[in-house]
Amino acid sequence: MTLARWTMTAGLILTTMLRSLAQDPVAAYKELFRPQLHFSPREKWINDPNGLVYYQGVYHLFFQYYPGDIIWGPMHWGHAVSKDLIHWRQQPIALYPDSLGYIFSGSAVVDSANTTGFGSNGRVPLVAIFTHHDPVGEKKGNIDYQYQSLAYSLDKGQTWMKYKGNPVLKNPGIVDFRDPNVMWYKPGKKWVMTLATKDRVTFYSSPDLKSWTKESEFGESQGAHNGVWECPNLFPMQLGDTTYWVLLVSTNPGGPNGGSGTQYFIGQFDGKNFYTGGSTIKWIDYGPDDYAGVTWNNTGRRKIFLGWMSNWIYANQVPTAAWRNAMTLPRELKLVHAGEETYLSSLPVKEMNVQVKKSVMIHNMPVDTLTDLSGKLHTPASQYKLELRADTLKDFFIVFSNTQGQQMVLGYEKASNRWYIDRALSGRTDFNKEFPKRIFAPRIGVTAGLDLTLVMDASSLEVFADKGLTVMTAVFFPDSPLTRLRIGTNGPWEIRQLSYTPLRSIW
Ligand code: FRU
Numbered sequence: 146m147t148l149a150r151w152t153m154t155a156g157l158i159l160t161t162m163l164r165s166l167a168q169d170p171v172a173a174y175k176e177l178f179r180p181q182l183h184f185s186p187r188e189k190w191i192n193d194p195n196g197l198v199y200y201q202g203v204y205h206l207f208f209q210y211y212p213g214d215i216i217w218g219p220m221h222w223g224h225a226v227s228k229d230l231i232h233w234r235q236q237p238i239a240l241y242p243d244s245l246g247y248i249f250s251g252s253a254v255v256d257s258a259n260t261t262g263f264g265s266n267g268r269v270p271l272v273a274i275f276t277h278h279d280p281v282g283e284k285k286g287n288i289d290y291q292y293q294s295l296a297y298s299l300d301k302g303q304t305w306m307k308y309k310g311n312p313v314l315k316n317p318g319i320v321d322f323r324d325p326n327v328m329w330y331k332p333g334k335k336w337v338m339t340l341a342t343k344d345r346v347t348f349y350s351s352p353d354l355k356s357w358t359k360e361s362e363f364g365e366s367q368g369a370h371n372g373v374w375e376c377p378n379l380f381p382m383q384l385g386d387t388t389y390w391v392l393l394v395s396t397n398p399g400g401p402n403g404g405s406g407t408q409y410f411i412g413q414f415d416g417k418n419f420y421t422g423g424s425t426i427k428w429i430d431y432g433p434d435d436y437a438g439v440t441w442n443n444t445g446r447r448k449i450f451l452g453w454m455s456n457w458i459y460a461n462q463v464p465t466a467a468w469r470n471a472m473t474l475p476r477e478l479k480l481v482h483a484g485e486e487t488y489l490s491s492l493p494v495k496e497m498n499v500q501v502k503k504s505v506m507i508h509n510m511p512v513d514t515l516t517d518l519s520g521k522l523h524t525p526a527s528q529y530k531l532e533l534r535a536d537t538l539k540d541f542f543i544v545f546s547n548t549q550g551q552q553m554v555l556g557y558e559k560a561s562n563r564w565y566i567d568r569a570l571s572g573r574t575d576f577n578k579e580f581p582k583r584i585f586a587p588r589i590g591v592t593a594g595l596d597l598t599l600v601m602d603a604s605s606l607e608v609f610a611d612k613g614l615t616v617m618t619a620v621f622f623p624d625s626p627l628t629r630l631r632i633g634t635n636g637p638w639e640i641r642q643l644s645y646t647p648l649r650s651i652w
């Protein structure tokens with residue numbers, strides 16, 4: 146073969162290889178740092194979950210998406226679907242920016258009674274209610290550049306049309322006027338929208354999603370106020386025979402460990418006003434990386450939550466290349482009493498069990514200064530669930546590390562009754578000086594012993610303490626998976642039960 150011929154053939158082979166790599170969806174999810182248990186877009190920038198709605202056996206996940214880069218930009222609604230909340234298939238972009246602006250966060254509902262009139266020939270409309278954000282008005286220094294609009298789908302969420310009468314809720318002169326979250330309020334037979342309006346939420350109601358009446362405001366003097374309020378979500382939940390109303394409100398900055406965080410209120414809602422007592426600020430997740438989370442619509446009494454697993458402090462800087470940022474695990478919410486208070490607990494949805502490989506169980510395991518567990522775990526996995534139970538609770542820490550000595554540390558401090566996560570030595574941390582700071586969370590549980598569940602993925606750790614009363618989510622970027630496991634404590638202690646469950650990749 147001549148040299149020219151050889152070069153051409155080699156070039157052809159290389160091009161074919163590269164092309165098949167680009168087309169191979171599996172290869173695309175194997176990059177360094179790529180979450181193996183969490184939804185992330187195949188490529189480019191992602192932030193808030195949007196339009197979470199369950200319809201005819203399919204969970205829809207729309208999301209803030211910029212298909213042009215791995216930094217935040219003109220917002221679209223990306224789209225993914227799943228039958229089990231675990232395995233996701235990314236779909237074509239659902240909503241593109243238009244003459245009214247970018248497509249910011251919002252929700253989606255099933256309009257079964259065709260209140261909008263969008264339905265035809267018996268086809269039920271799915272309706273998305275979102276914020277149009279006009280970048281031109283913003284640049285001009287106007288204050289009214291965010292307003293609410295509609296889009297609908299007549300093919301079960303596959304394709305979407307914008308409503309010709311947009312916007313349906315004009316801006317009354319409030320700079321931060323966004324993230325409409327809509328639900329059907331059965332007792333009043335009307336739609337209720339919860340909207341983030343700067344330092345509070347405003348409730349509106351509507352018979353048809355097109356004309357909206359202001360009902361009331363909540364929160365000016367309640368909750369955390371070190372940042373702007375965003376992405377609210379109001380829904381009823383049962384505890385025994387009592388119905389409570391839960392209101393989630395994200396705030397940025399001002400989260401429990403700086404930057405982004407999501408607080409919640411438990412109270413009552415009468416179709417007009419939301420009432421709540423108590424002044425303790427409660428966070429759905431005390432870690433730095435769970436923001437803008439909301440729950441799926443149309444799942445009956447079951448409440449399933451999904452958050453964006455990042456923080457606005459460094460979301461645009463984390464060291465991934467093909468995509469940037471991901472979602473948390475879907476979590477089931479429950480109301481629980483602890484001490485004198487009522488809280489929300491969150492735990493990974495039971496559907497996660499489909500990913501389970503064989504568990505390793507260890508009973509009555511003595512631990513002391515630093516006990517290496519790695520030898521006992523058979524095949525160390527890159528992603529797994531770890532559950533620990535003990536009858537007493539004392540100072541301890543778990544070190545998750547790799548051969549390069551990079552590590553995440555999760556611990557408990559008895560004197561201050563706090564959990565902590567330390568990611569200072571977890572790999573790449575220098576992209577933002579806030580990133581390596583130690584993360585703290587109060588222990589809310591009041592039982593005597595330890596009850597801890599955690600899920601480790603390629604670049605995230607989610608901790609659910611006391612059956613999900615205190616939750617902490619933190620991302621990190623190691624050069625190889627943290628498969629080594631050590632437990633340390635300040636004197637003899639016994640773990641009654643440890644279970645280590647490797648989990649299969651969802652891709
Ligand atoms: C929250 C948020 C929303 C807004 C969207 C824009 O993370 O700031 O308030 O709608 O992101 O992408």
